Amino acid sequence: MKAETRFFGEVDIADDKIITLATGMIGFPDLVHFALIFDEEKGQKDDSIMWLQSMDDGDFAFPVMMPHIVKEDYKPNVNEELIAPLGELTEENTYILVTVTVPKKVEDFTVNLKAPIVINMDTNKGVQVIVEDDYPVKYRVYEILQAKKEKAGE
Numbered sequence: 001m002k003a004e005t006r007f008f009g010e011v012d013i014a015d016d017k018i019i020t021l022a023t024g025m026i027g028f029p030d031l032v033h034f035a036l037i038f039d040e041e042k043g044q045k046d047d048s049i050m051w052l053q054s055m056d057d058g059d060f061a062f063p064v065m066m067p068h069i070v071k072e073d074y075k076p077n078v079n080e081e082l083i084a085p086l087g088e089l090t091e092e093n094t095y096i097l098v099t100v101t102v103p104k105k106v107e108d109f110t111v112n113l114k115a116p117i118v119i120n121m122d123t124n125k126g127v128q129v130i131v132e133d134d135y136p137v138k139y140r141v142y143e144i145l146q147a148k149k150e151k152a153g154e
Contacts, residue, residue, distance in 0.1 A: 001018055003055045004058045005059075017036075018033050018034070018035060018055060019034045019119055019124050020032055020124060020125055022125070023127060025052075026115055030056065030057075034054055037052075038051075048065070050064050050065065062100075063099065064098065064100060065100055066096065066097060070145065071113060071139065077133050078129050083129065085127070088122075089120055094118065094121070095120075096119075097117045098117070099111065099115070099117070109140070112138070114131060115129065115137070116128070
């Protein structure tokens with residue numbers, strides 16, 4: 001599937017890599033086909049920001065990341081009914097992402113732990129859900145990431 005994107009130019013994603021969110025993203029119900037785009041310089045690393053690029057509208061790409069990078073004990077409770085259409089989820093095939101917001105002041109960088117995106121990588125089906133837990137919509141992560149960098153000696 002090819003798409004002309006605002007940030008990445010023309011992208012050609014193999015059909016078997018297209019992720020379908022049948023109900024779209026919250027606030028964007030018509031955007032249902034997506035591709036994960038990684039920073040080419042870093043390769044396909046799960047420890048950095050990725051882009052969930054809409055293949056339906058090239059103007060939309062959501063910055064996302066894996067929540068365990070900033071919240072190691074993140075284990076959201078999700079209504080089983082909401083994730084049932086994804087197929088059987090296992091530890092190996094389940095990919096959980098959270099959306100990222102980077103405002104003008106990078107110190108205010110946050111992730112949305114309240115509405116993760118759950119993807120079954122075997123079926124390439126996903127859904128954005130509102131979790132039952134008391135996780136924040138704006139979880140500040142700048143200081144967490146800086147501390148990790150310092151610990152790693154970067």
